[in-house]
Amino acid sequence: MPKQETPATTTAVEERPRGARRSTPVRGSRHVPLPVVVPLLFVVLLGTVCLAVSVGSVGVRPATVVKVVADHLIGTGTPAAVMDDQIVWNLRLPRVLLAAAVGAGLAVVGVTLQATVRNPLADLQVQDVGADDTLGALGLDSLGAMRLAARLRGAYALDLAVSDLPATRTVAELARAVEAARPVAGEGAR
CATH class of the missing domain: 1.10.1200.10 (ACP-like)
Known part of the structure; x- marks a missing residue:
């Protein structure tokens, strides 16, 4: 009588199309949940914008940047010096926010291109x-x-x-x- 293989003795190799994702994470990999990542990245973006506005030929402290923006947005009643207010609100902040918007737009276009060509990473065959x-x-x-x-x-x-x-x-x-x-x-x- 021939010996029958049991499911415990056979090894099945999972066939996946190229570029398809696994349904379960790889052993040992750590994934941070999206609800944690998005607020964290938003805080990093705000910090980067604050630092970018404070850097220039005329130094403006990050605390002054926060004070000027808070005064204009929610009216805190503690206005900064007129020169700092003009530099931050009229010159630097619009430019930094435009740069952030352009960067976000480029990211969306890149993701759209990769989704269109069904290529998870860019390569020379695109x-x-x-x-x-x-x-x-x-x-x-x-x-x-x-x-x-x-x-x-x-x-x-x-x-x-x-x-x-x-x-x-x-x-x-x-x-x-x-x-x-x-x-x-x-x-x-x-």
């Missing part, structure tokens, strides 16, 4: 690379050009200088330059 795409649009700056030239020299034994790369504006032109600089079989690097 944007397709074509032969007519410019290297600058693909993020090739001077440091990237040095790395690219070093990798091409190492991989293909090319005599390719960083100064040769600005002449190649697109991926196709870069491929032609690499093909032209490739040494003939049997010969070393030029």
Whole structure:
């Protein structure tokens, strides 16, 4: 009689689609509940805004910033000096609040983009690379050009200088330059 396997002796491997989340947290991981995180982050945001408003060519103490904002919002009756009031309420606070709003907007757009492409983290496969795409649009700056030239020299034994790369504006032109600089079989690097 053949031996039957019992459920205790078999191990089942859970198959999940790539990027799918586990239904239970990983052993040893700690998750802070959302109702705790959101108020904590809001307090951090208020503190950062207060510090950002207080920093500038004219120093304003954070306590003065709080006093000016409280006086304007709830009318505490303890006005600050006129100069501090003008600096905080009319100059710095609008700029800092605008910067915070722009940052929040960028965060929402980033989350929307990642949700649209169903990609939990950004990677290079979000944007397709074509032969007519410019290297600058693909993020090739001077440091990237040095790395690219070093990798091409190492991989293909090319005599390719960083100064040769600005002449190649697109991926196709870069491929032609690499093909032209490739040494003939049997010969070393030029």
